[in-house]
Amino acid sequence: xxxxxxxxxxxxxxxxxxxxxxxxxxxxxxxxxxxxxxxxxxxxxxxxxxxxxxxxxxxxxxxxxxxxxxxxxxxxxxxxxxxxxxxxxxxxxxxxxxxxxxxxxxxxxxxxxxxxxxxxxxxxxxxxxxxxxxxxxxxxxxxxxxxxxxxxxxxxxxxxxxxxxxxxxxxxxxxxxxxxxxxxxxxxxxxxxxxxxxxxxxxxxxxxxxxxxxxxxxxxxxxxxxxxxxxxxxxxxxxxxxxxxxxxxxxxxxxxxxxxxxxxxxxxxxxxxxxxxxxxxxxxxxxxxxxxxxxxxxxxxxxxxxxxxxxxxxxxxxxxxxxxxxxxxxxxxxxxxxxxxxxxxxxxxxxxxxxxxxxxxxxxxxxxxxxxxxxxxxxxxxxx
Amino acid sequence: xxxxxxxxxxxxxxxxxxxxxxxxxxxxxxxxxxxxxxxxxxxxxxxxxxxxxxxxxxxxxxxxxxxxxxxxxxxxxxxxxxxxxxxxxxxxxxxxxxxxxxxxxxxxxxxxxxxxxxxxxxxxxxxxxxxxxxxxxxxxxxxxxxxxxxxxxxxxxxxxxxxxxxxxxxxxxxxxxxxxxxxxxxxxxxxxxxxxxxxxxxxxxxxxxxxxxxxxxxxxxxxxxxxxxxxxxxxxxxxxxxxxxxxxxxxxxxxxxxxxxxxxxxxxxxxxxxxxxxxxxxxxxxxxxxxxxxxxxxxxxxxxxxxxxxxxxxxxxxxxxxxxxxxxxxxxxxxxxxxxxxxxxxxxxxxxxxxxxxxxxxxxxxxxxxxxxxxxxxxxxxxx
Numbered sequence: 001x002x003x004x005x006x007x008x009x010x011x012x013x014x015x016x017x018x019x020x021x022x023x024x025x026x027x028x029x030x031x032x033x034x035x036x037x038x039x040x041x042x043x044x045x046x047x048x049x050x051x052x053x054x055x056x057x058x059x060x061x062x063x064x065x066x067x068x069x070x071x072x073x074x075x076x077x078x079x080x081x082x083x084x085x086x087x088x089x090x091x092x093x094x095x096x097x098x099x100x101x102x103x104x105x106x107x108x109x110x111x112x113x114x115x116x117x118x119x120x121x122x123x124x125x126x127x128x129x130x131x132x133x134x135x136x137x138x139x140x141x142x143x144x145x146x147x148x149x150x151x152x153x154x155x156x157x158x159x160x161x162x163x164x165x166x167x168x169x170x171x172x173x174x175x176x177x178x179x180x181x182x183x184x185x186x187x188x189x190x191x192x193x194x195x196x197x198x199x200x201x202x203x204x205x206x207x208x209x210x211x212x213x214x215x216x217x218x219x220x221x222x223x224x225x226x227x228x229x230x231x232x233x234x235x236x237x238x239x240x241x242x243x244x245x246x247x248x249x250x251x252x253x254x255x256x257x258x259x260x261x262x263x264x265x266x267x268x269x270x271x272x273x274x275x276x277x278x279x280x281x282x283x284x285x286x287x288x289x290x291x292x293x294x295x296x297x298x299x300x301x302x303x304x305x306x307x308x309x310x311x312x313x314x315x316x317x318x319x320x321x322x323x324x325x326x327x328x329x330x331x332x333x334x335x336x337x338x339x340x341x342x343x344x345x346x347x348x349x350x351x352x353x354x355x356x357x358x359x360x361x362x363x364x365x366x367x368x369x370x371x372x373x374x375x376x377x378x379x380x381x382x383x384x
Numbered sequence: 385x386x387x388x389x390x391x392x393x394x395x396x397x398x399x400x401x402x403x404x405x406x407x408x409x410x411x412x413x414x415x416x417x418x419x420x421x422x423x424x425x426x427x428x429x430x431x432x433x434x435x436x437x438x439x440x441x442x443x444x445x446x447x448x449x450x451x452x453x454x455x456x457x458x459x460x461x462x463x464x465x466x467x468x469x470x471x472x473x474x475x476x477x478x479x480x481x482x483x484x485x486x487x488x489x490x491x492x493x494x495x496x497x498x499x500x501x502x503x504x505x506x507x508x509x510x511x512x513x514x515x516x517x518x519x520x521x522x523x524x525x526x527x528x529x530x531x532x533x534x535x536x537x538x539x540x541x542x543x544x545x546x547x548x549x550x551x552x553x554x555x556x557x558x559x560x561x562x563x564x565x566x567x568x569x570x571x572x573x574x575x576x577x578x579x580x581x582x583x584x585x586x587x588x589x590x591x592x593x594x595x596x597x598x599x600x601x602x603x604x605x606x607x608x609x610x611x612x613x614x615x616x617x618x619x620x621x622x623x624x625x626x627x628x629x630x631x632x633x634x635x636x637x638x639x640x641x642x643x644x645x646x647x648x649x650x651x652x653x654x655x656x657x658x659x660x661x662x663x664x665x666x667x668x669x670x671x672x673x674x675x676x677x678x679x680x681x682x683x684x685x686x687x688x689x690x691x692x693x694x695x696x697x698x699x700x701x702x703x704x705x706x707x708x709x710x711x712x713x714x715x716x717x718x719x720x721x722x723x724x725x726x727x728x729x730x731x732x733x734x735x736x737x738x739x740x741x742x743x744x745x746x747x748x749x750x751x752x753x754x755x756x757x758x759x760x761x762x763x764x765x766x767x768x
Contacts, residue, residue: 026482027465029727030718253683298683299682300682300683300684317701334730336413339409341735342734342735343732343733343734343735344413344730344731344732344733345730345731345733346718346728346729346730346735347728347729347730348512348727348728349727349728350726350727350728351725351726351727
């Protein structure tokens with residue numbers, strides 16, 4: 001009996017120490033590990049499996065990367081009306097390839113969605129969302145879900161974010177495509193339900209219009225689900241509530257995080273937590289319109305983009321937290337959330353800032369970040 | 385052998401699960417528990433033991449509280465030249481009792497230090513630091529360490545923070561006592577080594593001047609250790625480096641955290657991360673003066689005050705993190721630090737804002753927060 005109990009006691013002590021040591025040695029602070037580089041301003045990533053992913057390069061191609069073999073293949077058959085910002089005169093030109101998203105039944109039907117800045121001769125550019133089938137690293141059977149007309153010559157605020165809801169619908173974000181507010185028409189673009197820009201849209205997975213979309217009346221765009229949005233690039237599903245949370249780029253300050261509500265109006269340009277760029281611009285009075293307040297806003301420019309909710313196991317303390325990368329400050333924000341309430345906000349990687357475009361999780365729960373650089377990287381975020 | 389190994393395997397599995405469960409059940413998010421109330425705008429706290437502490441009430445007394453019995457005793461013998469902001473006409477009047485700090489040998493000699501706004505008939509008010517002996521809940525043998533003359537009629541920016549360094553010296557913070565920058569003399573107060581205001585001072589524990597203080601030359605105040613400070617209420621020792629970190633109140637934005645350096649000049653009013661209140665004020669050119677940059681600044685008003693480094697065991701992930709309360713946003717900031725570098729910044733209690741004046745740790749490592757309210761509270765911060 002003596003011999004029998006001895007190792008148990010040792011193990012019990014070891015266990016207690018182990019728990020404490022693990023907590024102490026496993027601080028909240030994560031570290032970065034570059035797992036892939038040589039991507040031309042990567043914008044988004046869609047994991048096919050734990051090691052393989054489709055990556056969109058804003059100024060390049062849609063590529064298939066293998067994180068283990070470090071190989072990269074260009075996906076052929078991308079639309080030729082793509083316009084990017086290579087050689088752009090204006091810094092911050094947003095044109096290029098944006099998001100990529102797998103169909104829920106991708107494994108069976110090989111379907112996917114992607115978004116990009118499309119050009120049309122003589123009229124300009126717009127945000128385009130396309131469904132396609134991927135066979136042998138080529139895109140086939142391309143079908144436009146939405147081209148957010150009108151085309152214009154402005155290079156900014158395309159939006160381009162995509163996500164699929166618990167309702168199996170496709171949600172798309174389109175920016176209002178203006179740079180200056182004094183270029184707004186009498187009824188601001190994002191407030192006009194006849195204009196697809198400055199909106200979040202909702203489609204069936206085949207591109208048809210769901211019957212239960214909000215009704216904005218005669219002549220309006222039937223795919224509109226919410227409006228009053230300046231520029232949203234990231235939209236992500238909260239695992240506990242099934243709500244969508246989305247980032248919004250403000251002007252001077254005014255970067256926000258919002259929770260998507262059916263028929264919600266997020267206020268742009270009438271209501272914003274930032275200052276308007278056109279100091280003399282006065283938005284029109286909109287009678288009977290109620291604005292949805294942001295869930296979070298920053299007092300400084302963050303340029304929040306491709307957010308995700310963390311559901312992996314490597315950071316147990318972060319379970320279901322919202323992670324938001326920022327282009328401007330190059331840090332990673334972590335929000336601890338209960339229901340629709342943000343309980344705490346943490347800014348990570350303060351001393352190693354790099355323009356961060358997207359945070360995403362692989363099917364096996366690993367956490368990755370894409371850097372918006374000419375030698376763009378996929379960085380794995382790991383516990384210390 | 386079979387019987388021998390079986391319980392070990394069970395325990396090993398239990399151990400692994402235990403570690404994981406502990407991590408998951410022990411999230412970073414803390415909760416609040418009110419352990420004492422009825423304090424008149426508590427400013428600071430000095431623990432005599434795990435349950436008993438001296439608390440300064442900005443608009444009341446120095447009191448001794450017992451957190452277990454919930455009793456409160458007024459400490460008699462407080463100086464009669466105290467002036468507070470009861471009935472103040474101007475909101476934000478800073479006058480009152482400020483910090484309280486035990487002598488390192490308090491248990492033997494019963495000595496302590498406290499600071500307050502002192503008035504003198506016909507000349508105004510200033511920040512005063514006093515050493516005294518505590519016997520039977522009364523103060524005896526009062527000795528002024530510093531009265532930051534001149535007295536003025538301005539009610540703001542007294543400073544009043546105190547701490548003892550690893551060098552066993554007493555460090556005191558004095559604000560520059562102005563509200564508007566256009567009231568600055570030709571050489572701004574905080575830049576003038578002949579003026580004790582807008583400075584951090586260093587004394588021997590008996591109130592004499594250490595021999596190794598910086599030398600600012602003929603006719604300067606010999607206790608000055610650093611200058612260029614607008615208003616610092618909190619100063620705390622980093623346990624790993626032995627450096628002092630201190631908060632600084634900015635004007636419009638410009639709230640900062642600095643690391644104290646001997647002879648450091650923190651720039652006020654010539655260099656600030658905020659905007660000056662007097663828009664037309666131009667600080668003079670100061671030739672050959674080098675300013676020390678803040679380690680952290682906020683883009684919004686936080687009004688950071690009595691900070692502390694956490695060295696307790698209840699939040700193992702927070703070990704040696706800096707905790708900073710804010711009056712303005714009423715949240716608690718947590719900074720993870722390596723050496724002199726802030727690695728991450730977290731804002732806690734976002735949905736339960738209350739003006740927070742001070743964060744402090746008891747000798748047994750419990751964490752407390754004082755709320756700046758007429759019914760001021762001592763709140764214990766606990767793991768969920």
